[in-house]
Amino acid sequence: MTTANTSPPQKQSRRIIHPLLVRATHWLNAFAIVCMVMSGWEIYNASPLFAFTFPKWATLGGWLGGAIAWHLAAMWLLLVNGLIYLAYGFLGGHFRRHFLPLRVADLLRDLKDALRFKLTHQAGIYNAVQRLMYMAVLLLGVLVVASGLSIWKPVQLDSLVDLFGGYDVARRVHFIAMAGIVGFVAIHLALVLIVPSTLLPMVTGREPKHGLKQHGSNQEQQA
Ligand code: HEM
Structure with a gap:
């Protein structure tokens, strides 16, 4: 029964x-x-x-x-x-799961879609443009800290200064890495403004509500 x-x-x-x-x-x-x-x-x-x-x-x-x-x-x-x-x-394994793979074909496709304001965004999955940008900003972060340490303590860290090719070069590298990070933040914030529904999940951790309404596909437009 x-x-x-x-x-x-x-x-x-x-x-x-x-x-x-x-x-x-x-x-x-x-x-x-x-x-x-x-x-x-x-x-x-x-x-x-x-x-x-x-x-x-x-x-x-x-x-x-x-x-x-x-x-x-x-x-x-x-x-x-x-x-x-x-x-x-x-x-x-966070980088392996979320930043990789990064294929040239995906990058070209996503870049083309982004420039036409037609890039789709899936909650919890970074597109190829985001993956490249996040990897680039990590490298810039390492560069800005290493060059900063070498101009802060040039005597104690002379091998690090030598690696950059001298104090003056390290100072320029520090400035250029800063400029790269500021450029990243400007594009990063513009993307958040274009797809504001990505912001709350970065605070609460949970996928956006409307994602469920769309039966998990939660596709939306992102530049
Ligand atoms: C107030 C400023 C910021 C806001 C509002 C913001 C917002 C966000 C949001 C919403 C995401 C998730 C994107 C998505 O799910 O598609 C994200 C991810 C990320 N943001 Fe930011 N962000 C800010 C500043 C920064 C800065 C200064 C950096 C580094 C210089 C940064 C680096 C990253 C990275 C690396 C990720 C990927 C995180 C991961 O999964 O490991 N963000 N951000």
């Missing part, structure tokens, strides 16, 4: 697409990067490398000494937090 199912419909729980460790390190990293860039611009303004300075409102620290204090404090946060994220990424 069969009985009718009278129990109320089960509330479907949304799956976790960003683990807690990735979210925590991401937001701490975003805070550290903002502090480092703004205080770095104040330090740069005290002895500009090029024929321009950064506007005062975009700097942090108030004066050279204050900016150096901010820069070094945020550097330790970025370094420790970055090492935790990298350890999880490499040892926990």
Whole structure:
């Protein structure tokens, strides 16, 4: 004999697409990067490398000494937090699962779609453009920290300075890596603005609600 199912419909729980460790390190990293860039611009303004300075409102620290204090404090946060994220990424398989594979054909296709504002976005799956950008910013992060350490302690870390080809080259590399990171953040934020539904999952970890309505396919447009 069969009985009718009278129990109320089960509330479907949304799956976790960003683990807690990735979210925590991401937001701490975003805070550290903002502090480092703004205080770095104040330090740069005290002895500009090029024929321009950064506007005062975009700097942090108030004066050279204050900016150096901010820069070094945020550097330790970025370094420790970055090492935790990298350890999880490499040892926990996060990079292998989410950043790989990265195929030239996928990249060309996604780049073409992105430029035509037709790139699809699936919750929890990074497209080839995102994968390339995330890998590039990781390399820039390593470069900015290594070049920064070599211009901070050029005597103690002279082998690192030599690796860059001298103090002046290391200073330029530090600036260029900073510019690359700022460029990444600008594109990254533009993508979040174009697909705002990616933001809440980066806070709560759970896939967006509308993803379930579309029976798990949750395709949406992303530039
Ligand atoms: C307030 C500024 C930021 C916002 C609003 C933001 C937002 C986001 C969002 C929504 C995602 C998930 C994208 C998706 O699911 O498709 C993401 C991922 C990511 N973001 Fe950001 N982000 C910010 C700053 C940064 C900064 C400064 C960096 C590095 C310099 C960064 C690096 C990354 C990386 C590497 C990922 C991939 C994380 C992973 O899965 O391992 N973000 N961000």
